[in-house]
Amino acid sequence: MRRLDGRVALITGSGGGIGAAMAGLFAGEGAAVAVNDVVAERAEAVAAAIGEAGGRAAAMVADISSGEQVDWMMAQIQERFGGLDVLVNNAITSVGDTNVVDVDEKVFDRTIAVCLKGPYLCTRRAIPMMRQRGGGSIVTMSSVNALFGVGEAAYTAAKGGLISLMRLVAAEFGEWKIRSNILCPGTISTEYCMSYWKSYPEGFRKLLGMYPMGRIGAPEEVARYALFLASEESSFVTGSVCVVDGGLTAGRKLEF
Secondary structure, three states, X not given: OOXXXXXXXXXXXXXXXXXXXXXXXXXXXXXXXXXXXXXXXXXXXXXXXXXXXOXXXXXXXXXXXXXXXXXXXXXXXXXXXOOOOEEEEOOOOOOOOOOOOOXXXXXXXXXXXXXXXXXXXXXXXXXXXXXXXXXXXXXXXXXXXXXXXXXXXXXXXXXXXXXXXHHHHHHHHHHHOEEEEEEEEOOEOOHHHHHHHOOOHHHHHHHHXXXXXXXXXXXXXXXXHHHHHHOHHHOOOOOOEEEEOOOHHHOOOOOO
């Protein structure tokens, strides 16, 4: 038996990066995957690749900050796959985000809408669907930004809020056999991330020096942890904040 045989998973923001890595891995473990993105071409490309590899997937083009679009997407998942067992709240935006003094109000609002409101909208619709299936697993992508100060005021606020919100979900809906866990990745080598660091090589060198392992992470390394949380291998794990950061938040080696 593969770890997600017979399961249906929705992964938001899975048209690239960590989300695409999770979509491919989950499908390979037997899940039917709803590939969500705001860009149709990205979602369709990931879904097509899964299909070519022998898996089941469907592109779901929707902006998760819109309640109407989330409702449409969940109805499509119900019609196409018959229900939902796994939700991964992964979609983000942080374009234009900066410190609390300089960040534009519209940028702040948009970041909160996608990174915090979006997971709320998806989760509130997913829980009744999971209850109908006898339970489920919600995996929410927070960030090391929520654990210590490292910039991006709006993104940090949203990711910190997710930890509190999704731990509350674990407490309130555990009786329905619905688990809710949070992943906090460090810097991961996605196309979105590296497009910035490639233009700032000196900054990237300093960034690597912050990591005890001397490197940043790969999308697949986060995806494997998400798979563990989505599967029955983590059947007694809920309300946990799981850090995947190569030791970034552990501290620094003292050198005198």
